[in-house]
Amino acid sequence: MNSDQSSWTIRQEGDSGIVVSFPECIDPIINSRCVALACEIRSRQLPWVRDVVEAYASVTVYFDLLAIDNELAVGVIRDLANKTVAEPEKDKELEPIRLPVCYGGRYGPDLSVVSAYAQCSEHDVVRRHASVTYRVYMLGFLPGFAYLGKVDQKIAAPRRKNPRLVVHAGSVGIAGKQTGVYPSQSPGGWQIIGRCPVKLLNWSIERPFLLESGKRVRFEPIGEQDYERIQESTL
Numbered sequence: 001m002n003s004d005q006s007s008w009t010i011r012q013e014g015d016s017g018i019v020v021s022f023p024e025c026i027d028p029i030i031n032s033r034c035v036a037l038a039c040e041i042r043s044r045q046l047p048w049v050r051d052v053v054e055a056y057a058s059v060t061v062y063f064d065l066l067a068i069d070n071e072l073a074v075g076v077i078r079d080l081a082n083k084t085v086a087e088p089e090k091d092k093e094l095e096p097i098r099l100p101v102c103y104g105g106r107y108g109p110d111l112s113v114v115s116a117y118a119q120c121s122e123h124d125v126v127r128r129h130a131s132v133t134y135r136v137y138m139l140g141f142l143p144g145f146a147y148l149g150k151v152d153q154k155i156a157a158p159r160r161k162n163p164r165l166v167v168h169a170g171s172v173g174i175a176g177k178q179t180g181v182y183p184s185q186s187p188g189g190w191q192i193i194g195r196c197p198v199k200l201l202n203w204s205i206e207r208p209f210l211l212e213s214g215k216r217v218r219f220e221p222i223g224e225q226d227y228e229r230i231q232e233s234t235l
Contacts, residue, residue, distance in 0.1 A: 008021060008033075020061075025056075025057060031135065031138075031213075035213050035214040049062070049063050103125075104193070108192055110157075110192045114157045117157040125193065129179065129193065134148035134219075136215045143184070143209070144183035145180060149178050156177050162189075163187055166187065167188035170195045170196045171188070172195060181200060183199075198210070
């Protein structure tokens with residue numbers, strides 16, 4: 001670990017937000033500190049904390065400004081950040097969540113685009129994409145949409161110049177060094193290379209998102225018949 005990975009700043013955001021920021025980059029050590037800090041704050045069950053949101057390199061705490069003085073709230077979060085950075089929780093090598101993906105064809109219309117960008121075969125794009133154990137760096141954009149990294153540099157194709165109005169739920173996309181699975185249908189500009197038949201959202205349970213910050217993910221290539229079979233079994 002270097003000093004940049006342990007350095008951080010704290011500031012108030014608006015009337016009721018506090019942001020703890022680490023150096024802005026896609027880095028597993030920095031992200032693990034964000035996850036650890038967010039978990040530490042949640043574990044305290046502070047009555048004035050309304051929400052805690054971790055991102056790639058920051059943690060934002062939203063608080064009830066009628067329940068606590070601003071400076072006191074900032075002081076509490078600063079103390080917790082100091083404790084977390086001074087005694088970092090070791091990043092656990094979690095067993096990855098394995099997500100089946102049918103690559104290419106009608107499920108992955110941009111596989112050929114990524115193949116052309118990478119100057120390699122579509123088979124090689126799939127092999128490279130499925131050979132990495134990804135880290136969930138943050139959730140955002142849509143409920144349950146997990147930003148995963150890092151993608152093999154050779155296939156790290158940029159976003160589409162013209163986003164699609166409709167991207168189907170389960171679509172697996174690439175945008176630079178990031179990859180992700182659309183949990184629900186929405187517009188989107190990522191390069192779609194496949195589709196996953198597993199549902200990532202379940203609003204009927206307490207923790208509705210299959211993917212959460214800090215978890216690991218592996219993609220497993222499957223054929224169309226397996227895709228349809230798995231999809232039918234989850235209906």
